[in-house]
Amino acid sequence: MENILEVKKLRKSFKNFALDDISFTLPKGYIMGFIGPNGAGKSTTIKLIMNLLKKESGHINIFGMDHIRHEREIKNRIGFVYDENHFYEELTLREMKCIIAPFYKSWCDKLFDKYMKIFKLPANKKIKELSKGMKMKYSLAVALSHDPELLIMDEPTSGLDPIVRSELLDILSDLIQDENKSVFFSTHITSDLDKVADYVTFIHDGSIILSATKDDILDNYGIVKGGTDLLNDHTQKAFIGIRKNIFGFEGLVDDRVKARNLFKDNIIIDKPNLEDIMLYTVRGNQYAQSNH
Amino acid sequence: MKILILNSSNEPIYQQIVHQLKEGILKGRLAAGSALPSIRGLARELHISVITTKRAYEELEKEGFIETVPGKGSFVAVQNRELLRKKGLAIVEEKLAEAVSAGKSLDISCEELSKMLHQLYKEV
Amino acid sequence: MLNLIIKDILVQKKSLLFALGYCFFLVFVFQSLEGVTPVAATTAMVYLLIQYSFAYEDKNKSDIMLNSLPISRKEIVLAKYLSIFVYIGLAVLAYMVATLLVSAIKIPIRVEFLSLQGITISLVLVSLMSSIYLPIIFRIGYLRAKMFNMILFLLFFCIPMGLASLYKNPKYSTAIDDIIRELSSWSDWQIASMLAVIALLILSFSYSISLNIYRNREF
Numbered sequence: 001m002e003n004i005l006e007v008k009k010l011r012k013s014f015k016n017f018a019l020d021d022i023s024f025t026l027p028k029g030y031i032m033g034f035i036g037p038n039g040a041g042k043s044t045t046i047k048l049i050m051n052l053l054k055k056e057s058g059h060i061n062i063f064g065m066d067h068i069r070h071e072r073e074i075k076n077r078i079g080f081v082y083d084e085n086h087f088y089e090e091l092t093l094r095e096m097k098c099i100i101a102p103f104y105k106s107w108c109d110k111l112f113d114k115y116m117k118i119f120k121l122p123a124n125k126k127i128k129e130l131s132k133g134m135k136m137k138y139s140l141a142v143a144l145s146h147d148p149e150l151l152i153m154d155e156p157t158s159g160l161d162p163i164v165r166s167e168l169l170d171i172l173s174d175l176i177q178d179e180n181k182s183v184f185f186s187t188h189i190t191s192d193l194d195k196v197a198d199y200v201t202f203i204h205d206g207s208i209i210l211s212a213t214k215d216d217i218l219d220n221y222g223i224v225k226g227g228t229d230l231l232n233d234h235t236q237k238a239f240i241g242i243r244k245n246i247f248g249f250e251g252l253v254d255d256r257v258k259a260r261n262l263f264k265d266n267i268i269i270d271k272p273n274l275e276d277i278m279l280y281t282v283r284g285n286q287y288a289q290s291n292h
Numbered sequence: 293m294k295i296l297i298l299n300s301s302n303e304p305i306y307q308q309i310v311h312q313l314k315e316g317i318l319k320g321r322l323a324a325g326s327a328l329p330s331i332r333g334l335a336r337e338l339h340i341s342v343i344t345t346k347r348a349y350e351e352l353e354k355e356g357f358i359e360t361v362p363g364k365g366s367f368v369a370v371q372n373r374e375l376l377r378k379k380g381l382a383i384v385e386e387k388l389a390e391a392v393s394a395g396k397s398l399d400i401s402c403e404e405l406s407k408m409l410h411q412l413y414k415e416v
Numbered sequence: 417m418l419n420l421i422i423k424d425i426l427v428q429k430k431s432l433l434f435a436l437g438y439c440f441f442l443v444f445v446f447q448s449l450e451g452v453t454p455v456a457a458t459t460a461m462v463y464l465l466i467q468y469s470f471a472y473e474d475k476n477k478s479d480i481m482l483n484s485l486p487i488s489r490k491e492i493v494l495a496k497y498l499s500i501f502v503y504i505g506l507a508v509l510a511y512m513v514a515t516l517l518v519s520a521i522k523i524p525i526r527v528e529f530l531s532l533q534g535i536t537i538s539l540v541l542v543s544l545m546s547s548i549y550l551p552i553i554f555r556i557g558y559l560r561a562k563m564f565n566m567i568l569f570l571l572f573f574c575i576p577m578g579l580a581s582l583y584k585n586p587k588y589s590t591a592i593d594d595i596i597r598e599l600s601s602w603s604d605w606q607i608a609s610m611l612a613v614i615a616l617l618i619l620s621f622s623y624s625i626s627l628n629i630y631r632n633r634e635f
Contacts, residue, residue: 029342030342030343031341031342047634047635050483050484051483052480052483052484052634052635053634053635054632054634071486071488072486072487072488073486075484075485075486076486078484080484082480082481082484084477085476086476086477086478086480086481087476087478087481088423088427088472088476088478089475089476090427090429090430090472091426091427095426099419099422099423099426100485102419103419103485103486103487104485104486105486169339170336173335173336173339174336176332176342177330177332177333177336179332195339195340196339196341197341198341198342198343199343213341213343214341214343215304215305215306215341215343215344215347219304271302
């Protein structure tokens with residue numbers, strides 16, 4: 001399978017935060033959700049991919065090419081949507097389009113008009129007069145009008161109502177009907193991914209916790225529930241995170257079968273969603289420590 | 293054709309698709325040679341991952357229920373329905389044998405077992 | 417590239433009108449100062465337009481957007497330098513419109529028309545000013561660069577005064593007299609082209625500094 005985006009041992013440090021050797025790959029034709037709590041390093045990673053920040057070490061290959069050596073060619077084939085508006089608010093939608101269009105080799109006005117129509121965007125209004133959801137849709141219309149092969153989005157759904165979010169997700173699955181197109185988007189709203197994502201990469205504290213197909217993750221991870229008498233120093237090691245209460249415990253494991261073998265019929269195993277996995281992983285150690 | 297996905301089910305989504313398509317084929321609702329929705333199209337319609345639908349189709353292909361022609365799409369395999377039925381029967385037989393041996397280990401009589409079978413047949 | 421310059425002007429549509437009004441104001445205020453009005457008015461206008469173009473960039477954090485497009489950082493910096501000349505053109509135009517209007521409707525103020533000499537001087541002044549100012553903006557951003565404005569303005573007043581006090585010292589005055597005598601034997605266009613070359617040299621030096629700064633900037 002051909003990879004459209006490859007990140008290898010990427011490193012970048014700031015005063016009180018560092019991305020620590022992160023690696024993941026996105027094959028062509030799929031949607032990858034990039035999840036993690038606020039401040040985990042999602043935006044930093046995206047900015048490094050777009051070369052808005054300078055990496056310290058590591059490799060980033062897009063379309064099989066180095067992202068700096070072939071920066072211009074690559075950016076010609078990428079569409080981007082960021083969580084905030086970075087267009088000139090004083091301009092009308094049409095004026096802004098006219099400025100951006102000539103930068104792209106394959107810009108298509110017809111495509112742009114089509115998206116403006118679908119999203120019901122007013123071409124003669126100023127950008128500052130748009131609502132947050134409209135701004136995101138405008139960003140998306142601009143991002144898609146040069147028919148990009150890779151769409152990169154940083155928190156496109158944050159601050160949007162569920163209806164607009166669901167519209168966006170529909171557009172994404174429409175987009176990858178063309179199997180040469182891929183989408184990479186970050187979010188802290190994991191329910192967005194439960195539906196459309198093919199791959200999930202989970203970042204926490206500057207490190208990649210897991211990166212796999214969503215199906216594999218959801219098929220293997222499990223929430224184990226049982227009585228606290230089952231827990232000891234040995235069995236506790238099987239858990240990524242545990243939450244105890246007076247009636248028993250609930251804990252996340254990354255291998256349901258192993259947990260079943262360990263505890264036999266003394267436990268029940270529930271299916272987790274991505275949010276459970278994120279919460280247990282982020283708070284995992286705290287739970288374990290506070291209850292020791 | 294109808295495919296209904298139950299998110300809360302313990303059965304993985306790809307298996308739900310496999311079962312429902314298989315049933316459609318075995319019962320003749322899906323005629324041999326008829327086109328199936330594309331992997332990506334099905335994923336979009338059902339709001340699920342492309343990987344899930346791909347896995348379901350691969351499974352069906354492996355078992356000979358469908359055929360995929362690169363660049364054209366997937367089709368219900370042109371196969372002798374009798375053969376498919378036989379295949380299905382073999383699976384039923386296998387599962388029943390399992391139940392019988394489990395029953396024997398608990399000293400359940402044949403009569404009791406068939407009673408259970410009758411009861412289950414009505415309920416399921 | 418051209419697009420980036422057009423963008424700077426499009427974003428500032430409103431400020432352009434403001435600049436024109438400012439021009440009228442300056443014509444009125446400086447009417448008693450002989451020989452200063454055209455240069456002061458055009459320089460001030462260009463300065464304003466440069467300021468505004470960066471202000472809009474800063475307000476929308478548009479560097480993030482621009483650098484995500486298939487544009488090289490070199491083009492972004494170069495566009496800012498080239499647009500200085502466009503601003504000078506606009507300022508000269510605005511000043512001419514203002515003075516012509518004032519004299520056409522016979523408002524009783526003394527107007528001074530822009531001469532070729534005046535344009536040359538403002539060109540040099542603007543180039544000098546931008547050469548110092550632009551690298552500072554590219555380095556520390558528009559908002560913090562604003563604080564340097566005062567310092568920059570003081571410098572512009574101090575340098576001529578310093579030169580004047582230098583002249584009072586007899587040690588230097590003969591040397592300066594020599595230079596002035598030498599220059600006065602030059603023709604106008606010789607002086608103008610010499611100044612233009614110097615201005616361009618300083619500008620291109622400043623451009624290479626800015627480019628170096630902007631290439632390493634993170635957003």
